Amino acid sequence: MSKDEHLLSTLATNEYDYGFTTNIEMELAPKGLNEDTIRYISEKKNEPEWMLEWRLKAFKHFLQMSMPDWQNFPMPEIDFQGISYFAAPKKNQLKSLDEVDPELLDTFNKLGIPLEEQKLLSGVAVDAVFDSVSVATTFREKLAEQGIIFCSFGEAVQNHPELVKKYLGTVVPQTDNVFAALNAAVFSDGSFAYIPKGVRCPMELSTYFRINSQNTGQFERTLLVADEGSYVSYLEGCTAPMRDENQLHAAVVELIALDNAEIKYSTVQNWYPGDKEGKGGIYNFVTKRGICKGKNSKISWTQVETGSAITWKYPSVILKGDNSVGEFYSVALTRNKQLADTGTKMIHLGKNTRSRIISKGISAGNSHNSYRGQVSIHASAPGSRNFTQCDSLLIGDRCGAHTFPYIENRNSSSVIEHEATTSKIAEDQIFYLNQRGIDTEKAVALIVNGYASEVLNKLPMEFAVEARKLLAVSLDGSVG
Amino acid sequence: MEQGIFNSTYQSLIESFEKDHLPERSFEDETLLAKRAAAFQVFSRKGFPSIKDEEWRFTNLNRILKQDFSLRPPSISFAKAEESIAGLDACRLVLINGVLAIEQSDVLPEGLIFLDTQAALANPSYSQLLGSIAVDDNNAMLAFNTAFFKNFYVLHVKAKKLIEKPIHLIHKFSEAGSPSIIPYRLLVIAEELSESTLIETFHSDGQASVLASYVSEVQVAQSAVLHTHLINAAAEDLNLIHHREVEQFKTSVYNNSNLALGNAAFIRNNFNCRLKGSVTETNLLGSYITNGTQHVDNHTVVDHQMPNSNSMELYKGIMMDRSHGVFNGKIFVRLDAQKTNAFQQNNNILLSDQATINSKPQLEIFADDVKCSHGSTVGQIDEQALFYLKTRGISEERARKMLIEAFVLDVHSRIPIKALQEYVLQLLQAKLDTDSLVTA
Numbered sequence: 001m002s003k004d005e006h007l008l009s010t011l012a013t014n015e016y017d018y019g020f021t022t023n024i025e026m027e028l029a030p031k032g033l034n035e036d037t038i039r040y041i042s043e044k045k046n047e048p049e050w051m052l053e054w055r056l057k058a059f060k061h062f063l064q065m066s067m068p069d070w071q072n073f074p075m076p077e078i079d080f081q082g083i084s085y086f087a088a089p090k091k092n093q094l095k096s097l098d099e100v101d102p103e104l105l106d107t108f109n110k111l112g113i114p115l116e117e118q119k120l121l122s123g124v125a126v127d128a129v130f131d132s133v134s135v136a137t138t139f140r141e142k143l144a145e146q147g148i149i150f151c152s153f154g155e156a157v158q159n160h161p162e163l164v165k166k167y168l169g170t171v172v173p174q175t176d177n178v179f180a181a182l183n184a185a186v187f188s189d190g191s192f193a194y195i196p197k198g199v200r201c202p203m204e205l206s207t208y209f210r211i212n213s214q215n216t217g218q219f220e221r222t223l224l225v226a227d228e229g230s231y232v233s234y235l236e237g238c239t240a241p242m243r244d245e246n247q248l249h250a251a252v253v254e255l256i257a258l259d260n261a262e263i264k265y266s267t268v269q270n271w272y273p274g275d276k277e278g279k280g281g282i283y284n285f286v287t288k289r290g291i292c293k294g295k296n297s298k299i300s301w302t303q304v305e306t307g308s309a310i311t312w313k314y315p316s317v318i319l320k321g322d323n324s325v326g327e328f329y330s331v332a333l334t335r336n337k338q339l340a341d342t343g344t345k346m347i348h349l350g351k352n353t354r355s356r357i358i359s360k361g362i363s364a365g366n367s368h369n370s371y372r373g374q375v376s377i378h379a380s381a382p383g384s385r386n387f388t389q390c391d392s393l394l395i396g397d398r399c400g401a402h403t404f405p406y407i408e409n410r411n412s413s414s415v416i417e418h419e420a421t422t423s424k425i426a427e428d429q430i431f432y433l434n435q436r437g438i439d440t441e442k443a444v445a446l447i448v449n450g451y452a453s454e455v456l457n458k459l460p461m462e463f464a465v466e467a468r469k470l471l472a473v474s475l476d477g478s479v480g
Numbered sequence: 481m482e483q484g485i486f487n488s489t490y491q492s493l494i495e496s497f498e499k500d501h502l503p504e505r506s507f508e509d510e511t512l513l514a515k516r517a518a519a520f521q522v523f524s525r526k527g528f529p530s531i532k533d534e535e536w537r538f539t540n541l542n543r544i545l546k547q548d549f550s551l552r553p554p555s556i557s558f559a560k561a562e563e564s565i566a567g568l569d570a571c572r573l574v575l576i577n578g579v580l581a582i583e584q585s586d587v588l589p590e591g592l593i594f595l596d597t598q599a600a601l602a603n604p605s606y607s608q609l610l611g612s613i614a615v616d617d618n619n620a621m622l623a624f625n626t627a628f629f630k631n632f633y634v635l636h637v638k639a640k641k642l643i644e645k646p647i648h649l650i651h652k653f654s655e656a657g658s659p660s661i662i663p664y665r666l667l668v669i670a671e672e673l674s675e676s677t678l679i680e681t682f683h684s685d686g687q688a689s690v691l692a693s694y695v696s697e698v699q700v701a702q703s704a705v706l707h708t709h710l711i712n713a714a715a716e717d718l719n720l721i722h723h724r725e726v727e728q729f730k731t732s733v734y735n736n737s738n739l740a741l742g743n744a745a746f747i748r749n750n751f752n753c754r755l756k757g758s759v760t761e762t763n764l765l766g767s768y769i770t771n772g773t774q775h776v777d778n779h780t781v782v783d784h785q786m787p788n789s790n791s792m793e794l795y796k797g798i799m800m801d802r803s804h805g806v807f808n809g810k811i812f813v814r815l816d817a818q819k820t821n822a823f824q825q826n827n828n829i830l831l832s833d834q835a836t837i838n839s840k841p842q843l844e845i846f847a848d849d850v851k852c853s854h855g856s857t858v859g860q861i862d863e864q865a866l867f868y869l870k871t872r873g874i875s876e877e878r879a880r881k882m883l884i885e886a887f888v889l890d891v892h893s894r895i896p897i898k899a900l901q902e903y904v905l906q907l908l909q910a911k912l913d914t915d916s917l918v919t920a
Contacts, residue, residue: 397848419854422851
């Protein structure tokens with residue numbers, strides 16, 4: 001075996017660090033999808049009537065919809081009846097962290113999310129979602145002092161129904177796509193945050209998603225409302241155990257920014273990607289969209305995608321308010337047989353709206369990485385501006401990089417710029433680093449980190465460190 | 481599930497295929513008739529492409545198919561094609577409504593063969609090539625042409641011949657009585673080590689009301705050099721759907737410029753280059769200047785299948801009034817096509833709030849040792865440049881014209897024939913001589 005082959009095989013077999021399972025007593029809904037499942041979930045969560053009706057309406061839409069066929073990968077067969085739509089650790093209704101099952105706390109500790117420590121350090125407020133339900137939310141009181149609501153979605157339905165009713169489904173309607181409809185019908189929990197007028201959220205809000213049980217799907221829903229003049233930074237992380245079969249993750253995230261508000265949403269996605277033969281792994285089919293509803297508002301998406309067997313998501317921004325700003329920064333790394341079809345949509349409706357898209361794809365092994373984006377400047381949006389850059393880096397000769405940008409302009413005072421490049425790591429760059437005593441493996445990691453730094457720099461500190469590590473681990477042993 | 485357009489034009493075409501069309505084609509050999517039958521199946525199943533077809537997403541054929549088009553028998557009385565390019569020394573070949581007007585055409589120099597339908601189809605080597613370069617079972621418009629074309633021409637450049645005089649193929653459309661759909665096609669063969677230039681211009685007399693379906697298949701053999709130019713100077717009575725499929729072999733060079741400078745109501749160009757040999761070079765230039773309610777759609781594919789090839793693509797467009805421009809450029813780099821350099825650029829200027837541009841530059845790359853890039857911009861005339869010119873005493877209108885001319889000069893200055901450059905400039909200036917320019 002040549003050195004290259006050896007290195008490539010190390011890359012392929014690199015361990016997935018979060019592949020353990022937690023033995024914990026679970027409450028599982030029977031497999032299958034029908035109205036009874038939805039009633040079961042709704043009843044379990046003790047939901048009001050209007051919520052159940054909303055779910056059932058979504059389910060009706062779901063039944064009428066068919067699977068999309070435009071994606072750049074073969075659509076896997078998904079048996080919606082073979083999935084359990086609700087899985088929760090027994091022992092619910094927690095008053096404080098002390099009541100959380102120690103085994104569960106241990107799990108989050110292993111994942112590097114020490115809920116206990118978080119309590120002490122003034123760091124990040126965490127809402128941890130284990131399979132279907134939110135198990136713990138930290139720092140709630142401290143946030144409440146400033147009027148910030150940060151809780152699980154279930155609690156929000158109970159305690160703040162007026163806010164939920166007002167905003168739920170306004171950005172991602174039930175009819176948006178088949179997975180959004182499914183999510184609307186069966187979503188089990190998720191996070192809810194409301195930042196009141198003029199408040200700058202003093203800490204990062206964070207959700208940590210973990211799929212644990214077998215044969216379950218995770219369908220959570222995040223709703224984030226930033227009222228006038230407020231600011232919030234939100235982080236999201238995900239892991240799952242190693243399993244042979246594919247599991248479905250179909251979440252919906254809705255962001256709403258009113259006048260002068262700013263939302264920064266960061267994701268480090270590290271779902272189990274499947275083994276080197278492409279067996280197992282998570283199907284990450286997520287609908288994420290934000291609306292800059294008010295004037296001068298801003299929504300910024302940052303994502304680092306390294307996990308999942310198939311990643312299929314387009315965090316988008318509807319720029320409705322005048323002078324609003326949308327941003328999308330993405331690093332997507334695929335290896336082995338992973339598939340990623342990701343990108344963004346920037347819909348310019350308001351005057352003088354601006355958007356910026358920086359997408360960096362890295363493909364290795366037998367993987368395929370697609371950027372699919374839409375920039376649409378409507379006639380109602382004079383003076384708008386878009387800049388898009390989507391670069392692809394290819395490592396190895398069995399992978400693919402694809403770009404599908406849709407660019408549309410309907411007025412004469414807006415400017416759109418799009419540029420894309422595809423290349424491999426230049427041999428002279430590696431040679432230069434070799435010369436200075438850096439071995440090829442480290443050189444590749446350095447170059448990739450430099451390549452992705454434009455995006456990584458947008459992440460909050462804690463996440464940037466994690467993301468860098470993740471990239472380095474994923475790239476270990478890959479030689480251009 | 482097919483989502484095509486199955487309107488009355490479609491119905492009458494389907495009915496006429498066996499009743500009128502096939503009996504006329506009894507002189508054709510069985511292979512060709514089988515090709516026609518297969519293509520007919522595709523077309524009858526898919527119908528005219530609708531906007532639900534990804535390839536036609538931004539181009540709505542329903543708009544032009546509102547008129548009932550019918551297949552008309554080849555016209556016998558020829559109008560005189562006056563169109564010529566001043567200062568261009570070329571061999572003229574004139575097609576009127578898709579039919580060769582022999583008395584208006586020149587004699588070709590040695591080393592060149594040009595054949596009309598009967599002669600071309602009588603030669604099995606040509607009739608076998610027909611439909612074997614442009615192969616796509618999903619393309620309903622291509623299938624329509626294969627099933628229904630009436631006229632077929634072959635331009636054959638013999639091996640090792642350097643043809644200095646360009647060939648000027650004039651496509652003229654004239655009054656046809658009722659709205660007619662005219663399917664015809666061309667096969668160009670550039671043999672090994674040959675070099676030649678083909679200029680094609682499109683014209684119409686203003687009363688044509690024609691939907692022309694033109695398919696051209698081009699084969700560029702090993703080490704051959706072929707320059708082609710397509711200039712559309714037609715009036716608004718022309719709707720054109722042109723499909724060009726080029727296959728290029730080892731160390732060959734193919735250059736094309738595709739300019740829409742006339743007033744044709746509707747133009748759709750499918751321009752596919754399959755680079756089947758290594759070390760090839762391909763340069764594709766394009767410009768589209770639209771006003772009124774014109775719709776110009778350029779779909780291009782550059783498909784790198786073998787290593788060490790270079791391709792360059794530059795398309796520039798200016799949209800005025802309520803016109804609509806579409807650009808879709810695909811670059812494929814296949815697994816074996818290492819050391820590929822592929823560049824693509826599309827720049828657009830919108831001069832009106834009612835104009836629309838849809839640009840979709842697309843890269844699909846399966847090889848790792850490549851350099852590929854694309855760029856796409858949509859913008860306006862640079863206000864600072866405009867101001868600079870105005871401070872020099874140049875009127876706003878004049879300054880705008882200068883800047884627009886400069887914008888497309890980037891494309892037009894790469895046309896290697898001086899007379900053609902001047903002709904293009906004339907067309908451009910005529911186009912800019914409208915009120916649409918100052919509305920912005």
